[in-house]
Amino acid sequence: MLANDLRKDYILDRWVVIASQRRRRPTDYAKGQSEERKPSICPFCPGNEHLTPPASLIYIVENGKIGKTRDNDGARRKDWIIRCIPNLYPAFSPPTAAMENQKDNSSLHFSHKHVHYVRMEAHGHHEVLIESPDHDEHPSVARLPQLIQVINALKDRATYFMQKEYVRYISIFRNHGASAGASLSHTHLQIIATPIIPKIVGEELDASRKFYAETGRCVFCEIINRESASERLIWTNGDFTVFTPWASINPFEFWMFPKRHQTTILELTDDEVKGLAEAIRVSLGGLKRLLNDPPYNLGFHMIPDEKYHWHIEVYPKLAIWAGFEKSTGMYINTVSPEEAAESLRETFKIEEENLKSIQ
Ligand SMILES: [Zn+2]
Ligand SMILES: [Zn+2]
Ligand SMILES: [Zn+2]
Structure with missing residues (x-):
């Protein structure tokens, strides 16, 4: 996948990802602020794993203990208690192996009559952490043992992203409710690893x-x-x-x-x-x-x-x-x-x- 463009304002320390792949979702614009409802088919609910990319990290319970694995060979495990998946429409995506060897991703400045246009590749990662197999187990009502595993999984993913040479910052965030930007009501967090430290x-x-x-x-x-x-x-x-x-x-x-x-x-x-x-x-x-x-x-x-x-x-x-x-x-x-x-x-x-x- 081609990296998106990450552009800096002419003067301000303000950056924007031009995420044109996201244009493929016209419903995003038509939807407005309608009340979210549980969709008839929730891609994050157990049994619907095939509707999402393969998981990069899965927590399972084995003999009363937490085990860690991932989806392999296009198959999807269904017995998870925590599931991390790449975002289907990532704002930031990892460089290919060739790109990684080829050049560094420092920002390029070029000016047209002294007005500066600054850009770099939007290299990084964008993942979704599904916090529970139970659609409605939001942190406000969650069982403590489940929340503990959510935090452990965040630590695991943050550890992995921090090792990447092109990653400068890891943003973990949660949108709750349609008007706060949650496009799916199934309980989930997002993790975005970026090549710059945000303002x-x-x-x-x-x-x-x-x-x-x-x-x-x-x-x-x-x-x-x-x-x-x-x-x-x-x-x-x-x-x-x-x-x-x-x-x-x-x-x-x-x-x-x-x-x-x-x-x-x-x-x-x-x-x-x-x-x-x-x-x-x-x-x-x-x-x-x-x-x-x-x-x-x-x-x-x-x-x-x-x-x-x-x-x-x-x-x-x-x-x-x-x-x-x-x-x-x-x-x-x-x-x-x-x-x-x-x-x-x-x-x-x-x-x-x-x-x-x-x-
Ligand atoms: Zn669900
Ligand atoms: Zn302190
Ligand atoms: Zn702060």
Whole structure:
């Protein structure tokens, strides 16, 4: 498959993938914001594996233990509990062996009368992680042992992508609800490995390096300490802290940090994986309970740099960003993070108690 074009704005540090293969899906444009329903044939449900590309990673249960395998020779296994597959319409795709040997993929600048046109190959990976064979086992209601395996599978795929020489960043994200961009309602995450560090995490990294140089400390550890004693703290367990950020741009936005300083999810111990599963279950369960299962997006921010501290940001989609936000990159949030934290604290507490009662 030919790589897509990855293009940079004339002046801004803003890149876009020109994904023309995606044009093959006209229904994407016609669909609008209609309510999603469970499709009559869900390609992610067990039994329909032939509707997807062969899996790059499968978790199965063998003699009571987790086993790992993949689809081979065009066959599809049906006894999986977690399944990772390449996206059918990838925004980023790996270089062919020939391309990999041939040339590096540094960005090319060429100018027409001093206006710069910058491009590179959109090399990388784009995968879907199907979080459960059960269509509706979203993290807000998931069993903890299942969520633990979801996190372990993310670690496995991130480990694999990080070894690729053309990969600079790994984005893990989740779209929930049709209006937040989920085209299929079966519970799933996406993983996109890119050849550049995206703007937002790049800015976070620059700021944390600067803070480190000035103080010798991690700016994120400092933020976690401050917010643990603030009115924006929502919930905490032994390993994770969840709070609404000081300048959240989305109503009811919250962030989730490991308490121990660590740069990516690859550093999570088995105990911390359990702690993260609980934090995700309680947080997304609490969000669902408070706002009647709102659409949301979430993203992991992680960079293997000792001055960085990985975290998850959750953005409920309750406001519509329009002319002002789109044209300025400035936002208006009508719910203060302090008010949001107060409401979220109550429903997180209920979810935590419910979770304890079923354990
Ligand atoms: Zn399904
Ligand atoms: Zn830190
Ligand atoms: Zn971040």
